[in-house]
Amino acid sequence: MQETPINVQRGDAIERPVLSPRVDILESETEIVLCADLPGADEDAVRLSIERDTMLLEAATRLPAAEGEPLAVEFGDVLYRRAFLIPKTVDPDGISAELRNGVLRVRMPKNAQPRARRIEVQAIQ
Amino acid sequence: MVSPITERTLFGLGGLGRRMAHLFEEADAGATPFGSWTRLNAWDAGPNLVIRAEVPGLSERDIQLTIRQDVLTLSGERNVDPPEGYSAHRRERASTRFSRSVRLGVRVDADKAVAIVKNGILSVTLPKSAEQPPRQIPVKAAS
Numbered sequence: 001m002q003e004t005p006i007n008v009q010r011g012d013a014i015e016r017p018v019l020s021p022r023v024d025i026l027e028s029e030t031e032i033v034l035c036a037d038l039p040g041a042d043e044d045a046v047r048l049s050i051e052r053d054t055m056l057l058e059a060a061t062r063l064p065a066a067e068g069e070p071l072a073v074e075f076g077d078v079l080y081r082r083a084f085l086i087p088k089t090v091d092p093d094g095i096s097a098e099l100r101n102g103v104l105r106v107r108m109p110k111n112a113q114p115r116a117r118r119i120e121v122q123a124i125q
Numbered sequence: 126m127v128s129p130i131t132e133r134t135l136f137g138l139g140g141l142g143r144r145m146a147h148l149f150e151e152a153d154a155g156a157t158p159f160g161s162w163t164r165l166n167a168w169d170a171g172p173n174l175v176i177r178a179e180v181p182g183l184s185e186r187d188i189q190l191t192i193r194q195d196v197l198t199l200s201g202e203r204n205v206d207p208p209e210g211y212s213a214h215r216r217e218r219a220s221t222r223f224s225r226s227v228r229l230g231v232r233v234d235a236d237k238a239v240a241i242v243k244n245g246i247l248s249v250t251l252p253k254s255a256e257q258p259p260r261q262i263p264v265k266a267a268s
Binding site: 022023024025026027028029033035037039040041061064066067068069070071072073074075076097099101102103118 | 153164165166167168169170171172173174175177179180181182184205208210211212213214215216217218227230235242244245248
């Protein structure tokens with residue numbers, strides 16, 4: 001899979017904490033849906049890559065710049081990173097994702113039928 | 126649920142937090158514990174106070190902001206329950222009704238406050254009220 005670099009305008013030189021984002025994983029008859037809280041991440045700073053049966057989610061936040069004298073600081077820029085095992089019932093080519101209000105929603109359609117493979121047994125002459 | 130994030134690993138600003146504690150303190154007794162809904166950053170930016178909060182999944186319709194005297198209350202509700210026909214394998218995200226109040230330490234002009242939400246981050250700009258001139262209270266002698 002072709003990799004696009006995570007676009008980080010600032011903070012590249014800063015060592016940022018790596019966080020495992022909180023996720024929900026839901027399943028219906030037709031799809032598996034993964035929802036991840038990624039507050040502060042822009043659409044172009046989210047990367048989903050799939051290699052074999054593993055999907056890697058990475059997202060760099062780009063919080064608005066600090067202003068003035070800090071009174072309270074409870075969160076900062078982070079790199080979200082978490083890997084998931086994709087079940088064999090999922091068609092990797094059909095995976096789609098959208099980011100809305102800081103939540104990434106990854107939809108993974110399930111194959112209509114599991115790919116059954118028939119292996120011919122040949123008689124040895 | 127305990128967040129994997131701690132203030133120490135993120136910032137190490139315990140000293141600053143203590144120093145500022147009397148300027149910007151939790152105004153409600155049942156304050157949201159650190160790491161759950163919702164985390165706040167705040168700055169004194171001269172004429173304005175700037176407050177930012179993590180609110181992933183919430184749109185402008187889901188967030189209420191109220192200002193009473195110098196207390197700002199941020200509240201809202203997030204529903205991430207599985208829709209009909211879906212079962213949950215893993216649920217780490219909270220469906221929550223949250224409220225957090227902070228004492229700002231200064232009066233602000235609520236009418237001129239501006240709040241926007243983008244990428245799950247709420248940004249609130251609160252212009253400080255003009256300083257009230259000090260008033261002399263005459264002291265009378267008891268007759």
